[in-house]
Each structure stands twice: as structure tokens, then as C-alpha cells.
Amino acid sequence: MIEIYNKLYSTFGPQHWWPTGTQLEMIVGAVLTQNTSWHNVSIAIDNLEKNGLLGLIQLIEADKDLVKDLIKPVGFFNIKYNRLMNLLEYFTEQGLDNPKFMYAPVYELRQELLAIKGIGRETSDSILLYAFGRPIFVVDAYTRRLFSRLGYEWMEKADYDEIQQLFMANLPMEPNIYNEFHALIVRHCKELCKKNPICSECNLACPMNK
DNA sequence: CACCAGGCAAGTA
């Protein structure tokens, strides 16, 4: 587990995924990227930014059809618009700068996010980890595929929480490690796996698509 | 042309 992390990290280096953008950008991106490539998400976020809508108030109060049009590249734009507004309303009520997001128990915050329609486990965990730097491990399809080929066959179909708990039980409780590990898994899987069964760079199994 | 992308909710059995 930690050995695999070290191997990926020494091969690909830090991925500094989301700390680059604004906090709101990470939150918006977490919803828009549901079953969607990050490439398309960044186009949508650029569109919002160009129209001055990358603010909590601005985005909530913006014309519905305009926002839908701007986020069209991500697909599912009708449903994602609603999910986005549900989430933004929650953060407006709570206050983005509310200290609870830094200090309340992370699983308590997770429960609140999961109660929002449109926010599932991967999205809530991504927000807590990448937007607020809280220690919670994000599980996605790549994680299942890669580790299924590294000896954890059961992960292919296992419950999300079960997989998350295994990672967290075997890693230091460090947001930075969770952050980089997830990003490294995606990086490893994305670039090299379509052609080679074994990654030529890090020598780990490359999960093929599907 | 087929299939996938940093999912989720609602419906069915």
C-alpha cells in the first residue's frame, strides 16, 4: 500500500492537483467532473471565470440558462446545474469560511454533504480533501481497476466505504498523502495503460479500460 | 462507429 504510493511518487513526482485553483473552483469542479473528463471540466470552468461567475453569490444568482450554456461541455448539464445549486446553497448557508470545515470531525461533515441531492461519496470526499484539506481518502474507478490488478481482486466490486477504510487504515492520516496518492493513481492509469499491460515507467500493472 | 470520461439518483426485483 504505502510501498505502491512511494513507487508512484518517486516515478511521477507530486501532481499538485487542485491546490492551484480557488476553493470554489475545486468545489464546482468536483460536481462537474462526475463521470466526465477533467479536460471538459476545465473548459467549463474557464467559461464561468470569463463571465465573472466564479463566486458563490455570482454563480447562484446568475441566469440559469446562461450557466447551463457555459457548463455545456461537461455533459449532463441540466442535472449538474441543479446539483451545483444544491451544493452552493449549502455553502452559502454555512459560510465558506465557517471554521467547522477546518475543525469539525471529517465524517460529520461528510454526512452533511451526502445529505445534499447530487453529492455522493466520491464527490463529498473530493471536496473535503481537495477544497478543505481534510484527511479522507478518495476512491474512484481507477483505484478499483489498478488495485484489482495488484492483488486486491475484491476491490473491483467492493463497497466504496470498505475500500476507503482499507486505504486509510494502511496509510498515515495525512491529507497530503491522500491527495497525492489519488492523483498519482489517476495519472498512472490515464497515460500509459491503454497500450501496455505493465507501466513502462513505474513497472506497476496498467489497468486497461474496462 | 463504439466506447469512455476523476458519478449520482431513481427505479426495479
Added chain:
DNA sequence: TACTTGCATGGT
């Protein structure tokens, strides 16, 4: 609990 389907655009 364990599948199945709709959501929709853009890249390979």
C-alpha cells in the same frame, strides 16, 4: 441488497 437506466458532450 444488487442490478439497471437516464443524464449529454467531447475525445480517441
